[in-house]
Amino acid sequence: MLKKLLPKTKSKKKKEAASSALPTLDQLHETLEMLEKKERFLQKKSSAEIEKAKDYTKAKNKNAAIQCLKKKKLYETQIEQLSNFQLRVHDQIIMxxxxKATTDTVDALRSGSSAVKAIQNSLNIDDIENAIDEANEQTENMKQIQEALTTPVGALADFDEDELEAELEDLEEEELDEELPEAPVGISVPVQQAAKGTSSSKQASDLTELTKLQAEMAL
Structure with a gap:
């Protein structure tokens, strides 16, 4: 029972120490600011005594000038003490x-570790495998849906792909024939054009004979 209480007590003390760090830092900064103000004030006092000593020296008042220099020495001693105090306060602030930074870092690491443990405790290998299987199943279902949507239906499904390919080849051949240049003069024309010329000559000959026969019958 005592062992269970000790960690809680230590943790409580750490939290209390961390919560008291901010007020203590504020107090130290306020003390440092006060010491700096006093130091500036004494430096002005010291400078003023130097100016007075110069004036007394010009006035040939040696005793008054020495008194001013003594006051300046006292001010300088106090200024040195204040400087030492400021160094001590600076040292405490840094420490x-x-x-506090160390405590905050440890608390952050402890919180992160606790969060990771909580996540790990909420998961197990069976849940992970089930989630992966469900994801794969959904992916496969989506593929099947997409394939079904791209499959031709109705009139599109009745088209013969081979027939369409053959028709496309005929169109390509016709387009190629139209793009071929005409044969120059003196070069034999293709057989198809020659045959077309022969047919035209025969028609002209038949027309001539018919005209001649009509003339003879008229006689």
Missing amino acids: LESA
Whole structure:
């Protein structure tokens, strides 16, 4: 029972220390600001005593000038003490900020680890395999749906692909024939054109004989 209570107590102390870090840092910064203001004030006092000492020296008042220099020395001693105080406060601020950063980092890592454990505990290998199987099944179903949508139906399904291919080849041959240049003069024409010329000559000859026969009958 005591072992169970000890970790909670330590954790509680860590949280309390972390929560008190911010107010302590604020207090240290305020103290540092106060020390800096006092230092600036004493530096002005010291500078003023130097100016007074110069004026007394010009006025041949040696004792008054020495008194001003003594005050300046006192101010300089206080300024040195304030500088040491500021260094100590700076050191505390740095140490506390570093400790707070370390605590925050550990807390973040601990929270991340707890989150990962919670996710791992919520999953098991069977759930993962089932999810993968469902995804594969849905993918296969989608493929079948797409294939069904692209399959020709109705009038489109009755078309003969071979017949369409043959018709396309005929169209390509006709287009190729139209693109061929005409044969130059003196070069034999294709057989088809020659046959066409022979047929025209025969028709002309038959027309001539018919005209001649009609003239003889008229006589």
